[in-house]
Amino acid sequence: MKLEINEFGTASKRFLLNQELRGATMRGTENWNGKRATAYGELDDVEAMKQYAATVKDHTLDNLDHYLALLTDNIEQRGGHVHFAQDAHEAREAVLAVARTAGARRVVKSKSMLSEEIELNGALEQAGLNVVETDLGEYILQMEGEHPSHIVGPAMHKPKDEVLRLFHLLHEMPLDASVDQLAAKAREVIRDEYLTADIGISGTNFAVAETGSVVTVENEGNARLTTSVPRVHIALMGMEKVIPRIEDLGVFLKLLPRAATGQRSTSFVSIITGPKRAEEPEGPEEFHLVIVDNGRTGVLADPELRSTLRCIRCGACLNVCPVYQQVGGHSYGWVYSGPIGSVLNPALLGIEEAKTLPFASSLCGGCGEVCPVKIPLPQQLVTLRQRAVSHGLMAMGEAAGMRGFGSLMGHPSLYRLANAAARFTPKKGGKLPRLALPMLREWQTSRNFPAPALRSFHDLWRTGLDRDHPADEEGVDQASNDQPPGTVREPR
Amino acid sequence: MKVSLFITCVGDQFGPSAGVAAVRLLRAAGCEVDFPVGQTCCGQPAYNAGYHDDARAVAKHFLKTFERSEYIVAPSGSCGAMVRHYAELFRDDAPNLRRAWAVADRTYELTQFLVDVLGVERTDANLSGLRVAYHDSCHAMRNLGVREQPRALLRATGAELVSWDQTCCGFGGLFSVKMPEISSAMMNRKLDSLCEAGEEQPVDILTSTDLGCLMQLGGGLERRALGPRWVHVAELLDPASDISWELHKRNRARALA
Ligand code: SF4
Numbered sequence: 001m002k003l004e005i006n007e008f009g010t011a012s013k014r015f016l017l018n019q020e021l022r023g024a025t026m027r028g029t030e031n032w033n034g035k036r037a038t039a040y041g042e043l044d045d046v047e048a049m050k051q052y053a054a055t056v057k058d059h060t061l062d063n064l065d066h067y068l069a070l071l072t073d074n075i076e077q078r079g080g081h082v083h084f085a086q087d088a089h090e091a092r093e094a095v096l097a098v099a100r101t102a103g104a105r106r107v108v109k110s111k112s113m114l115s116e117e118i119e120l121n122g123a124l125e126q127a128g129l130n131v132v133e134t135d136l137g138e139y140i141l142q143m144e145g146e147h148p149s150h151i152v153g154p155a156m157h158k159p160k161d162e163v164l165r166l167f168h169l170l171h172e173m174p175l176d177a178s179v180d181q182l183a184a185k186a187r188e189v190i191r192d193e194y195l196t197a198d199i200g201i202s203g204t205n206f207a208v209a210e211t212g213s214v215v216t217v218e219n220e221g222n223a224r225l226t227t228s229v230p231r232v233h234i235a236l237m238g239m240e241k242v243i244p245r246i247e248d249l250g251v252f253l254k255l256l257p258r259a260a261t262g263q264r265s266t267s268f269v270s271i272i273t274g275p276k277r278a279e280e281p282e283g284p285e286e287f288h289l290v291i292v293d294n295g296r297t298g299v300l301a302d303p304e305l306r307s308t309l310r311c312i313r314c315g316a317c318l319n320v321c322p323v324y325q326q327v328g329g330h331s332y333g334w335v336y337s338g339p340i341g342s343v344l345n346p347a348l349l350g351i352e353e354a355k356t357l358p359f360a361s362s363l364c365g366g367c368g369e370v371c372p373v374k375i376p377l378p379q380q381l382v383t384l385r386q387r388a389v390s391h392g393l394m395a396m397g398e399a400a401g402m403r404g405f406g407s408l409m410g411h412p413s414l415y416r417l418a419n420a421a422a423r424f425t426p427k428k429g430g431k432l433p434r435l436a437l438p439m440l441r442e443w444q445t446s447r448n449f450p451a452p453a454l455r456s457f458h459d460l461w462r463t464g465l466d467r468d469h470p471a472d473e474e475g476v477d478q479a480s481n482d483q484p485p486g487t488v489r490e491p492r
Numbered sequence: 493m494k495v496s497l498f499i500t501c502v503g504d505q506f507g508p509s510a511g512v513a514a515v516r517l518l519r520a521a522g523c524e525v526d527f528p529v530g531q532t533c534c535g536q537p538a539y540n541a542g543y544h545d546d547a548r549a550v551a552k553h554f555l556k557t558f559e560r561s562e563y564i565v566a567p568s569g570s571c572g573a574m575v576r577h578y579a580e581l582f583r584d585d586a587p588n589l590r591r592a593w594a595v596a597d598r599t600y601e602l603t604q605f606l607v608d609v610l611g612v613e614r615t616d617a618n619l620s621g622l623r624v625a626y627h628d629s630c631h632a633m634r635n636l637g638v639r640e641q642p643r644a645l646l647r648a649t650g651a652e653l654v655s656w657d658q659t660c661c662g663f664g665g666l667f668s669v670k671m672p673e674i675s676s677a678m679m680n681r682k683l684d685s686l687c688e689a690g691e692e693q694p695v696d697i698l699t700s701t702d703l704g705c706l707m708q709l710g711g712g713l714e715r716r717a718l719g720p721r722w723v724h725v726a727e728l729l730d731p732a733s734d735i736s737w738e739l740h741k742r743n744r745a746r747a748l749a
Contacts, residue, residue, distance in 0.1 A: 009671070012671070012673070012674060013673050016673055016674070016677055322659045322660045322662070322678050322681075323674055323678070326674055326677040326678060326681075327674060358542075359667070359670055359671070360671065360674070361664070361667065362630070362660050362662055362663065362664025362667045362668075362675070362678065363540055363630075363631075363664055363665075363667070364630035364634075364659075364660035364664070365630050365631070365634035365635065366630070366634075366659075366660070368634075369634055379580070382539070382540060382542065382580075385540070385541060385542030386542040386543075386544050387542070388542055389541070389542040389543055389544075390542075394542075398541070399543070402537075402538050402541060402546045403543075403546060405537060405543075405546060405550075406535075406538055406543070406545070406546030406549045406550060407549070408532070409501065409532040409533040409535065409550040409553065410532070410549040410550050410552070410553045411532075411553075412529070412530040412531070412553075415501075415532045419504075419505070422505065440669070442668075442669040442670075442672040443668060443669050443672065443711075445672055445676065446672065446676035446679065446680075446712060447676070447679065447707075447708060447711030447712045447714075447715055448710075448712075448714040448715050449707070450506050450707060450710075450711070452505045452506060453505065453506060453507070453508045453509070455508065456504045456505055457504045457508035457511040457512070457527075458499075458504055458529065459508075460508055460511075460512060461527045461529070462529075465512060465515060465527075466527065
């Protein structure tokens with residue numbers, strides 16, 4: 001996916017003008033928000049569970065070399081192959097090398113955001129391979145030539161009408177087909193692809209070090225077919241996806257579907273350990289795991305951002321984010337969107353590449369609250385803003401303004417002066433002028449901005465409010481005040 | 493009990509009447525209210541925008557001003573929450589870190605202080621029959637745990653709390669001017685929901701613990717020339733405030749009619 005992160009301003013404005021895409025995104029996210037709240041609510045102690053999950057992840061990240069080595073050993077013992085890729089290029093090459101050796105022509109893929117990150121599809125197609133996405137949402141996007149806008153619901157932004165039109169054009173489906181009919185049609189079309197594919201490429205939700213297994217979590221069954229029907233299976237995983245033991249999986253299998261779609265469990269959980277064994281009648285003959293770094297080591301070494309590597313890609317922070325809900329995933333300009341994208345993209349690519357994203361938040365804190373692995377996203381957004389500032393990436397005027405703010409607010413005498421200046425009126429009894437700060441133009445596009453109060457609280461305090469029982473509150477409020485002093489309790 | 497009021501810079505300049513109401517509410521609850529006159533701002537604008545050196549300068553001034561206060565109470569959850577972020581600003585500066593922790597532990601949002609510390613269950617305001625839309629300030633709710641306290645006090649006045657959209661108002665300090673289109677879209681989502689809530693029976697008042705949110709939502713309401721009036725929750729709860737008095741008169745007129 002092409003890097004267009006610093007176009008966030010333009011892209012988001014364009015999205016805001018498109019009522020259909022906005023509507024689809026709002027409905028989709030709100031649907032999952034409601035379901036997540038219910039599903040979280042069913043757990044006895046969701047906070048303790050999140051804490052446990054975060055602890056497992058932190059422990060693994062602290063000992064990542066050990067667990068990745070253990071995972072590799074166990075996979076190789078079962079006859080699988082492990083490839084380490086330092087960057088996107090190496091990852092693509094690893095997959096292409098397997099494809100070449102296998103003499104492959106046709107590839108089926110189940111959902112993998114990592115494959116978007118390393119831009120795999122383009123590379124495969126360039127090498128002459130036929131690639132078919134098998135996840136319904138991904139399939140729709142592939143047919144449309146689009147990228148996912150959400151890490152869990154890739155076609156989140158697609159209005160139903162557009163999907164109906166697409167299926168009408170491609171498969172002559174009636175324009176009023178139901179979602180189930182569309183899914184059935186897609187299944188029918190894609191099913192043939194599994195049978196003729198040489199390679200199945202899947203993403204990885206978790207990898208269990210002690211057993212050498214990769215785990216996929218899904219609802220459509222397409223990942224299970226992708227990983228079991230073709231003769232070669234290639235699993236892709238970010239290096240942070242490993243967990244130590246099979247019993248650690250439990251807490252994640254409880255949290256992930258609840259956080260993502262509000263399900264107690266997904267329809268399919270596949271735990272795949274190596275290729276087909278001698279005694280097994282079917283299954284892939286080859287199993288490859290491509291473990292991708294692509295900037296993750298840098299994040300691991302960054303104490304303030306390291307915890308983003310806990311992320312299990314549930315998408316809850318996207319759904320709950322009132323900014324994401326308005327601007328959709330594509331505005332973020334790269335694979336990861338929403339709050340986790342605003343942190344992870346600059347963390348992986350460097351702040352220069354993604355300096356706008358940390359500012360795309362009102363810091364409402366919703367993301368930090370719902371995250372099943374307790375990533376302090378709001379704090380990390382502020383940390384990244386601070387880095388953008390210290391790297392000198394902000395407009396000069398803003399930095400100067402902030403220095404002015406700092407000295408104004410750090411010195412009460414200056415503050416008093418400004419307080420008086422804000423209330424200066426040329427004629428006695430004249431109306432207070434509205435402050436003419438340049439940024440207020442932006443504010444006033446959609447909102448009125450109040451004039452400062454006639455008298456500031458500081459002024460009021462000096463003139464009577466400081467006494468515990470002032471004679472009355474004269475001067476406290478506006479002039480046309482028919483209110484009697486004192487307390488009124490009952491209607492008289 | 494001695495309480496130092498932190499009016500906040502926004503409150504000082506744009507909402508002094510909320511501060512006056514806060515003083516009356518605290519006094520009515522038996523507090524001796526003090527106002528350290530050297531106070532300015534909590535430093536949040538600079539902190540949230542990433543200018544941490546400038547924020548530190550303001551934070552140091554805040555610590556100096558309020559260090560000797562027994563309790564620090566602000567008619568704002570957001571500024572109260574900012575004081576809790578001081579620890580982040582001073583994490584490599586042990587002496588100031590200790591001061592920051594000590595001050596943060598004694599800092600409260602107004603309704604939180606009234607309910608949680610003073611045990612106030614009701615104020616003397618009578619707002620019976622009034623339909624009130626309460627807006628949760630994100631920082632009050634998520635960083636300070638202020639959710640039930642203002643609602644309980646509002647209910648005790650006899651007001652009816654209407655249910656409506658509970659998301660962020662889109663203010664977010666500098667965010668509102670850096671990304672005005674997104675900020676406005678978030679605001680409009682709330683205002684649309686407010687209109688919907690008033691479809692059958694009008695909503696009388698929009699209120700919140702935070703003036704920032706209210707300037708955003710209220711400024712939007714005024715621009716649309718529509719809907720309820722907006723006022724800080726302190727003024728609503730204070731029976732001697734303008735608005736409370738006016739509402740009271742309206743109620744009385746309704747009762748007589
Ligand atoms: S950051 Fe947390 S909430 Fe967001 S996708 Fe990752 S795990 Fe889910």
